[in-house]
Amino acid sequence: MNLWQPNMGSAGLSLLYRCLFMDNVYNQLINILQQQQLLTQISMKEHTSMRVGGEAAMLVLPYSVAEIEQVLHVLLRAHVPHTIMGNGTNLIVSDSGYSGVILKLADNFAAIRVCGNQITAQAGASLAAVSNAAWRAGLTGFEFASGIPGTMGGAVAMNAGAYDGEMKDVVLKTTAMDENGKIIHLNGEEHEFSYRKSFIQKQKLIVLETTIQLEAGEADRIKEKMQSLNARRREKQPLNLPSAGSVFKRPPDNFAGKLIEQAGLRGFRIGGAQVSDKHCGFIVNIGDATAADVIALIKWVKDKVYENSGVMLEEEVKILGG
Template identity: 45%
Template sequence: MKNYDVKEKLLQIMTEDEVKIDEPLSQYTYTKIGGNADYLLFPTTFEQLQQAYKIALLAEIPITILGNGSNVLIKDGGIRGAVFNLTKLADIRLEGDKVFAQSGAALIDTSRFALEQSLTGLEFACGIPGSIGGALYMNAGAYGGEIADVLESATVLTADGEIISVQKEDLELGYRTSNIAKNNYVVIEAVFQLQAGSYDVIKAKMDELTYLRESKQPLEYPSCGSVFKRPPGYFAGKLIQDSNLQGTKIGGAQVSTKHAGFIVNVDNATADDYISLIKHVQKTVKENYNVNLETEVRIIGEDK
């Protein structure tokens, strides 16, 4: 839409701190990589999110949703249009045996909240560094559990800016997938149906899973988490390891020597470094085992 001052409209509903112009996204991702966003927005309420979303729709600019940046790789050219960072929508509350978590809440914090209420079901999530919104987007899981096991419903913003409630069954949750992207939904809150349990038993399980994560994953380096989905009948990390790719570097990106399923930023890597290394790993594994490795990490943005 011509003659539509996006910044002016946004500042009528948001503060200067909540509207950042030409902001480097590398400050907001776990990889410490990413070019600039035209507009980076930090809504603090559902209503503010909805209003800002409709401003972007009226301005006919692209819209991108960013959680806490844990399972995303943003290209070096950054992202055009409006990027919504939802980390300020982070409230978690209890109603009976149901946990309500806003989209920007950390999945780890949500699992700890459940522990404090002696509610079982979210133990598997105690080491997953994503946000609630991102967890629903990809049906996050670990150690035999996944979001689909405990999710009851979600509140979402639709493509035309309306807020609706959807049941778990309507989200088509599968292995690291959902229809959230296809429907252009923005998750703003999730409802988890949990069960009463023993605090000590729940804590013991979470301590065990935390130990496994810390002992096996390269947490000492910036990374985007597990890069590839598990191919049917195989483990991505094992295929990469057996292809002698551990330690392989392109630029500042390296296949982790601790866990082959991770690519870590060891020396000021660029997104191009990451993407080139991902393609090299995919090509090598395909040549060696005729297995296609599909990325689990979400790659977005423009080339520099």
């Protein structure tokens, strides 16, 4: 059959055009990357902690800043939509997927170096690995992050925090890349950290590496604190089920979980998505949830909490794709 027949319909033609266009982008990227670094039509269920969502047209796993820069160059020139992810622990991808390119900065880009009281980590280093490096070097101040399942890049972008600590308290400087591939250096207050927000998010920068400033401490006490915070997590959070952590930001002078419980939603379910029985601030995937279930439950919770308390909850999780 000749695919270019005029009776093919505009939807078919636009799909074909997109396929040819993405083929061309693939051919350019494969000149920069090795095959195992360039995944196509990849299920984002496998790359997000909520374990829902459709396919990304391409997922790129860069090893170096040079590769990130070259990939970005191709994507910009071709006007391909693209986004950045770390471990996908604060991310929900819609069931229809993402028709652009996702750059995943995780295990491939995860070097950590300790120098005096400072630790510099590439964006893909896990917070657990950075906390372990701090403990081994006898550095205190990062214990709060040891149980957060994200990467350094995701944590800086989100100003992640727990148990009275947040990235804002420890981040000294960041090397990032802007949308045009230009390297940007941020120091201290230039990160503009506020509750789960940063200059990185606002300007859509890509975190490449971040240096944190810690203090000398006793390795045994550091380990004890990490263990005790992680035991608290296991006790309070539904870590046995897929989730994206706390779905909503903490409203001023209140707690999202408490408001959700007061609205009578503990254990409330839509499809395979459920308000956790253990911690109402979490939505868990109880087996066969779709992204649509999770998104519908988020909306339901917001509506019911607003009706019950007058508080409008705001999502902490990021939703990708439409």
